[in-house]
Amino acid sequence: MSNTAESAKTIYLDYAATTPTDPGVLKAMLPYFSSDYSNASSMHSSGRRAGQAISQARSDIAAVLNCAPQEIIFTGSGTESDNLALLGIARAYRSQGDHIIISAIEHKAVMESTKLLEREGFKVSIAPVRTDGCIKVEPLLELLTNKTTIVSVMYANNEIGTIQPIQELALAIQEWKKDNGNRELPFFHTDACQAAGFLSLDVRELGIDLMTVNSSKIYGPKGVGILFKKKNLKLQPIIVGGEQESNLRAGTENIALIVGMAEALKIADESRHKESKRLSGLRDYFISKLLATIPLSILNGNRVSRLPNNVHISIPHIEGESILLMLDKFGIEASTGSACSAYDLRPSHVLMAIGQTPEFAHGSIRFSLGRGTTKVDIDYVLKIFPPIAQRLSAISALTVKTHEKK
């Protein structure tokens, strides 16, 4: 297989790992590096101007989320926002309870937070999901106790793209709270890193208490995220030593990135409906062609309640890493699942949670589409990928045979 001619153009299909920064976003950021660079906490004119730029960014984001500007906390990443939500609420409400519930397919930023909390004496329950990755509402409700302080369920899964019924869940938790003496707790957090740009982020409509959004998945810069936190909720900070972000996240305000994220979210929200429609069409075309041309291949996740940009399939007996490296030779960039654990060779916890067998789980590949993806790109992949899958399957069959002979 020669890749000289084939890989002249790179076809990036890993938008769920990260997106390029939108040129308009970069343009909005540029003045804040070398010209309007002041510390937003400084009292002089340029410091106050920096503070105003951050206020404006906060308001712009609040407008998309339909919340108050002071309900937005700027952080350094989606991971940090997830950590702040889980650790921040659990520790702040420790005196009222030591129990946390998360779904079985959360991002590691949520999962590892609960592991930290377990070491601090907290108890963690894992809410199961169906084989399509959708959360089971009733079993989750049954896990609620009067010691539960936070429930965290991601809006859409980063690996298999399943969209969760967040509004329904939020309502069910509200009902449970009403039925249990109008309790204040638990609070409901959702990690919306993958949902942003495709689904509504209206926190009032969703009925949630906390929400994580990341800039680097919505064509904004890396290194900034937000946590929406409803007014009056207590939160113990994880980074301390300055009064920034209402004493909830210390450190010099990262003005360029903050302005960039606000711009990116505005653009993402404006183009959301159109882009979702366009990508859903491409996705469905891509999925049906793949399943039709690659023997034994299966789609993971719900076919309908699915992110418009997610295509995640498994092929038995072959290694996702091998597929990935072969595709890479042809200039096609995809992923085996989450970039955050790309070099971890254990089968993904998400695939295990939906009951996938290891032989399928290991042969998984995720294509995540984005603004730059065209039908021409997809057709190119459809030309290249099936023969690769066939070849890898043949090698695998041969290896199995050879082993059997010994």
Added chain:
Amino acid sequence: MSNTAESAKTIYLDYAATTPTDPGVLKAMLPYFSSDYSNASSMHSSGRRAGQAISQARSDIAAVLNCAPQEIIFTGSGTESDNLALLGIARAYRSQGDHIIISAIEHKAVMESTKLLEREGFKVSIAPVRTDGCIKVEPLLELLTNKTTIVSVMYANNEIGTIQPIQELALAIQEWKKDNGNRELPFFHTDACQAAGFLSLDVRELGIDLMTVNSSKIYGPKGVGILFKKKNLKLQPIIVGGEQESNLRAGTENIALIVGMAEALKIADESRHKESKRLSGLRDYFISKLLATIPLSILNGNRVSRLPNNVHISIPHIEGESILLMLDKFGIEASTGSACSAYDLRPSHVLMAIGQTPEFAHGSIRFSLGRGTTKVDIDYVLKIFPPIAQRLSAISALTVKTHEKK
């Protein structure tokens, strides 16, 4: 006082709060926003290229610090690095001790970390400083116990500019460890955020175990910092959920900012001697003229063992905030102390620690010089500032008189 003509140009003298991003640094960063934007943890070609860019940045920084690349942890800020050092070591070595020592004039990022740790049951000792802000070595050594796991003393103070004898301190702690049965603990951390760009960051020469450096004080972008941590030292992460930074700091690698910080540190290190000499000359000229022309004014901090860019004076009976706002009208941007607590009106803990009286502490102003500062700028301030100080003193005297009459 009219400021129309006067304030046509802004004279920024708040480089200790933050610096503009060097145009060369910004140029180095730009490709990583919209072109080479991949997730550095992705396995495909562009992901691996991103990983290589980060490795290169890590090596470049390690070269300046004279350490191994794997001893560099990228974080989101100097504050986060300080937090990670203090919380990370204290928590990781909890089974071996519950005692921490910091100096009385640490940055809030260190101070607040110890307050968090106190709530977790740790004991914190505060090492006193002399009236010039220099640490007293003997009293610090007397605080050491076989329960001490970390000592943190900043390399140079952000408010009054005093440079600490880090090498001497490190040696003394090493001696103490030898004399106490060749103990492994305590580890020695220094916050070098203000020192970087002026003083040597050679960690072997300094003899330290951990060091914090911030990008936004050395003409690099905001939103990235590093923690140097000697090999084999355990550290409990504060942001979890991904395998980045050897499992010590989760979250998508912020490639543009990381590349920018490395470039900024290289430039700062190269220009260090020349720029320190140039600014020390300007600083000394500025200080002597100020003290000579403003009655009762005093210089805070050590006059010799002092950051080349720091001028921090106090004038009794007038408010630093008033000076700052008056200067601002004339286009001169300075600070009352730390930007991180600019809106906190209590007298600075640093000034209290050096034994400054409240009447002097309240009338403090910090001018911090930088690459853009010229003698013309300083002469302009020397023309504007003394009359302002005189006018404010007169108003203050009048107010006192009026109060006395009542």
